[in-house]
Amino acid sequence: NAGVMQNPRHLVRRRGQEARLRCSPMKGHSHVYWYRQLPEEGLKFMVYLQKENIIDESGMPKERFSAEFPKEGPSILRIQQVVRGDSAAYFCASSQAAGGGTEAFFGQGTRLTVV
Amino acid sequence: DQQVKQNSPSLSVQEGRISILNCDYTNSMFDYFLWYKKYPAEGPTFLISISSIKDKNEDGRFTVFLNKSAKHLSLHIVPSQPGDSAVYFCAASYNAGNNRKLIWGLGTSLAVNP
Numbered sequence: 001n002a003g004v005m006q007n008p009r010h011l012v013r014r015r016g017q018e019a020r021l022r023c024s025p026m027k028g029h030s031h032v033y034w035y036r037q038l039p040e041e042g043l044k045f046m047v048y049l050q051k052e053n054i055i056d057e058s059g060m061p062k063e064r065f066s067a068e069f070p071k072e073g074p075s076i077l078r079i080q081q082v083v084r085g086d087s088a089a090y091f092c093a094s095s096q097a098a099g100g101g102t103e104a105f106f107g108q109g110t111r112l113t114v115v
Numbered sequence: 116d117q118q119v120k121q122n123s124p125s126l127s128v129q130e131g132r133i134s135i136l137n138c139d140y141t142n143s144m145f146d147y148f149l150w151y152k153k154y155p156a157e158g159p160t161f162l163i164s165i166s167s168i169k170d171k172n173e174d175g176r177f178t179v180f181l182n183k184s185a186k187h188l189s190l191h192i193v194p195s196q197p198g199d200s201a202v203y204f205c206a207a208s209y210n211a212g213n214n215r216k217l218i219w220g221l222g223t224s225l226a227v228n229p
Contacts, residue, residue, distance in 0.1 A: 004158070006158075033217075035219075041221060042121075042204060042219050042220055042221035042222050043159070043204060043219040044219070045216075045217065045218075045219070048214060055213070055214050056211075056214050056216075091158050091159070093158070103149070103161045103164065104161070104217075105161070106151075106158030106159045106160070107158050108156070108157050108158050109156075109157070109158050111156075
């Protein structure tokens with residue numbers, strides 16, 4: 001049973017480009033969470049999705065950021081017109097039960113560098 | 116407004132001794148607490164959890180203690196091993212309408228010296 005798979009592991013984008021981060025949850029998991037870890041900081045919640053639905057996007061910046069979890073395929077976190085401040089590690093987690101309070105399993109993260 | 120606080124950014128312990136990592140919280144709504152361990156360049160890994168109805172949960176070398184009146188929890192690792200060197204995140208969870216929220220501390224970097 002493969003774990004949570006994130007790709008790419010490393011992504012370099014120039015300012016103004018788009019970044020697309022992918023997350024395939026563990027088999028049987030229908031709840032996906034995205035977190036961001038800025039340098040020298042802890043994990044910050046961004047968005048919680050179930051299949052085809054955004055449940056909680058209270059941690060997502062209002063502009064340039066979007067997330068989806070289609071019926072088929074991985075969850076995608078999209079950052080448009082990236083800026084230097086978007087450079088961070090982005091982690092995806094999935095769980096079987098509702099809510100992040102139960103044990104969620106994390107992917108290895110995507111490290112985004114904006115140059 | 117940091118609802119979950121890990122006031123020690125780093126901790127250094129000798130191999131074989133006890134490591135104690137602390138976590139304080141402010142929100143009385145939290146009813147479930149978790150500890151995650153994170154190695155560099157990897158995602159966090161679930162370590163141990165405790166429900167607010169308990170005051171202690173033990174799993175091998177790892178024990179989590181919860182003091183609700185003080186809004187404080189701690190993770191004890193005994194005996195500490197060099198492989199325990201990692202960043203440890205405390206997280207707290209509560210019901211928020213139709214979903215649960217999980218709030219994270221900033222982490223404590225533990226170094227276990229041989």
